[in-house]
Amino acid sequence: MLLSLRNVSKSYTTAEGRLEILKSIDFDLDAGESVALTGESGSGKSTLLHLAGGLDHPDTGQILSVGRDIAALEDQGRAEYRRTAVGLVFQQFNLIPSLDIGANISFHARLAGRHDPGWERELVQRLGIEPLLARYPDQLSGGQQQRVAIGRTLAARPPLVLADEPTGNLDEVTGDAVLDIMLSLTRSAGAALLMVTHSSRLAQRLDRRVHLHGGKIA
Secondary structure, three states: OOOEEEEEEEEEEOOOOEEEHHHHHHHOOOOEEEEEEOOOOOOOOHHHHHOOOOOOOOOOOEEOOOOEEHHHOOOHHHHHHHHOOEEEEEOOOOOOOOHHHHEEEEEHHOHHHHHHHHHHHHHHHHHOHHHHHOHHHOOOOOHHHHHHHHHHHHHOOOOOOEEEEEOOOOOOHHHHHHHHHHHHHHHHHHEEEEEEEEOOOHHOOEEEEEEEEEEEEO
């Protein structure tokens, strides 16, 4: 089991009082598996993803990943987990504007101590972005930037890839192409993929679908 959530709950304080987002969630993800996380807006999909990625911590429960309880880590430990064990892909591409595309792709891998020029060349070729390496993010289309963001994530060979609506800002044709690439490359890397999506059509293309409703797995 690559990722395991046990009795995980999360709430936030609002002007109207305490708002429960996740309620005693149990969830498992195997190595090499791709899972679509679906549900209506406000059901807790992004919150679950952020918890699994060490971007936030739960009120209660355990989040077990790559041999450690992420929920029990302090800020420094969670930062190290994000750097070495998890790859994050969001709708916002979060590319570094001052770095060219080649440097953007290798950035995370260098931080993780896993810079592999051969693997990066393969990623660049399969993503179809080889002619773009000397350009900067603001010179690329949205679809091109998303391909770069995927390349940057996978360059570090993370065992766990978390994607939050990675095709949400793209047209259907480009979105399908980006998902094809993400599924192919995560499988090639032996990584597990947990992807938030509102699209039933895209969800059907992953190995399994998990639906959140009212903060619980339906």
